[in-house]
Amino acid sequence: MPSGFFALLDDISALVKASAASLDDVPTQVAKTTGKVSGIVIDDTAVTPKYVVGLDPSRELSIIFRIAKKSLINKLLILSPAALLLGYFAPWAITPILMMGGAYLCYEGYEKVHSLFSKHADVHAESEEVKVITPEELEQQRVTSAVRTDVILSAEIMAIAYSQVVGQAILNQILVMLAVAVFITVAVYGFVGLIVKADDIGVHLAQDKFHPVTRKFGRGIVKFMPHFLTILGYVGTAAMLWVGAEIIAHGIPFTSHLLHDLEHALASMPALAWFAKALACGIGGLILGFIIDKILKLGKGIFGKRTAAEQPTH
Template sequence: MSGLLALLDDVATIAKVAATSIDDIAAGAAKAGAKAAGAVIDDAAVTPKYVAGFSPARELPIVGKIAIGSIRNKLLILLPAALLLSAFAPWLIVPLLMLGGSYLCFEGAEKIYHLFKPHAPYADGHLPATDDAEHLEASKIAGAVKTDFILSAEIMTIALAALPAGQPVWMQAIALAMVAVGITVIVYGGVALIVKADDVGLWLARVGRLAATRALGRGIVQIMPGFLAALMAVGTAAMIWVGGSILLHGLGELGLHAPYDWIHHQAVAAAAALPEFAGIVEWAVTAFFDGVFGLIIGMILIPIVAKIIDPAIHAVTRKA
């Protein structure tokens, strides 16, 4: 009987440890997902353009296929790569994170740059020389999945860096899988709602029995272009802010503390001047200077990418 009680006590202890581990995993996944906010917003802002021009009946199937490609990117390629990186080359995490941060800064700065100096329209290299709707759809999906791979790599790297140090591999794997699935559902669920919102609005405007319902439908149709523009603006700002923050923290990890310390000093001083709003003020000032730093880095990268990196990539791909 004492042996049975001891066994039950051991089972209870294991259950408590398991419950604590689940809480730790969930907390780690939530924190990691929050850290990836900039890339997530950008992902949601970029994806709707891939369904533009298709019939309404094909919009959700296209979004669904892109979502499946995204989850494959994250779970089958990026998650194992992140675990191998954590196990065998953790010293690479900060440089890779900074590389992803640089990409975010570049993407955001390029969007701002083209607002003031629009580039000439050019043929999308992914589009096939055919009017076949199936080929066009497949090409658009392939291009979206490739873009998603880059954004997903940033998300998974940011998530990996945000997890508590010293976690067992299985806990890291579960947390990263939770981030991968959760972010994919949020992003592509949100995209599905966005791309169908105007259709819902039109339907309400046409068949609504009440004047208020029809007015709501017309309002949805009218507000969607502005909403998409606002989403793009928020996505751009988030990219630059998060990218700048990643670079500043990375520089600190590599021993260059001066930029981060200066920004922190300015934020603390501003918070001290408005003690009743100290937390909000400190965050806002930090985010502002992170964004300014990210924008400067992004603007510096634009000519480097245009004059050096892009030509090098095209030369390699042509030879391949």
């Protein structure tokens, strides 16, 4: 009996050690996953500030908090469990879902690039009838739109996070997914909050009560922020194309091998290898986004004509 008791203690000790080793590995997995989703995180950070443009400055942080709260709830209660369940019951579905998300990122990236070189959207917007809404309704529309975009980006983040822990213990999978959800949400929306209030910080520091160096620094912040937001928008667009295309490329054996061969050929120059891969993916993402845009417009034209033909004439 005592020997059986000590054997049980040994089993418990081994289990505890295995769990501790698994827990020790969580920060490494979180860091690895964060690196993998860096492009999506950059895009999420670049996109979000536009949702508070034109709204009451006193409501900016409140709006960012509302978006962040919904984002975290979606990651923790919907997207993470969905990824874990898919991984258990239908692991084959993870890659196609990732690729569909990648295609969406390429399409959105192409649309942003196209809008930079085309004024058609502006002309179309001017021709539409202006609808008058209250500030509260505008705020709700912005939050709803931001959350919808965030759900797509968050789904990509959590799917990639799951792909990094496939085959590990279920406890490790859950901890990594939850840690990634919390860390990325806090990092993204904390930085977004800092961005949208940077102007106010600069104005505050530029007051006469501060040292001349501090005032100069404050004025510098105010002057720099518009340029920073523009640069951030460009970086976010590039990240969408790069990440979207890379996700799709890794889902197709042929293109995955091509990327691997490109990295291998430039292995002696890691920085150049990274740039070459990012550039190749960015160009590929732009081409794919163009193709998707044309397919959607063609489909809209065909089904639009059918719908118009089926409507009864009076």
